[in-house]
Amino acid sequence: MKRFVFAVLWLSSLVCLLPSICSEVIAQSRSEKVYTVPELQPEFPGGKVALSLYLAENIKVPGVLVRKNYNTGQVAAKFIVDELGYVHDVRVVTKPLDKKARKGMEDFMASIITAVEKMPRWEPGEVGGKRVSVFYTLPIEVNVH
Structure with a gap:
């Protein structure tokens, strides 16, 4: 059970990080x-x-x-x-x-x-x-x- 909770927390932290990474890429491509x-x-x-x-x-x-x-x-x-x-x-x-x-x-x-x-x-x-x-x-x- 601890592994499952840890895995869920780890995955959710990745999901939280992805929008910030993606928004930086989009912002950089629209810097013209x-x-x-x-x-x-x-x-x-x-x-x-x-x-x-x-x-x-x-x-x-x-x-x-x-x-x-x-x-x-x-x-x-x-x-x-x-x-x-x-x-x-x-x-x-x-x-x-x-x-x-x-x-x-x-x-x-x-x-x-x-x-x-x-x-x-x-x-x-x-x-x-x-x-x-x-x-x-x-x-x-x-x-x-």
Whole structure:
């Protein structure tokens, strides 16, 4: 019985140590600097018009939002455009969701994330003539009529 208790205590101490080891590895891999205000902003291939067309073709507005003529309010996709132009760490910010449109808005937000994650490579932002990672906020306007 003593061996069993000792083994359990030993294993639990290892489990407690693992998160700290893992978090250090993750923290070290994410130590790159990410700018919020670069000298040159990242740009979607083809510019703002091409970006608008891409979003219109790839973001699906759920039928429940259209049927209810639901005003989504301000919606923004926030993500990082890295120094190679790849998009990652996508998040969607919106007004608080009410119960009647929660499912539709969750589907809408998932569609935004999917569309942004599938974007082609951007022209990266620059600081001092060097390509850098940049936090980018993309406002998304939807007219449901």
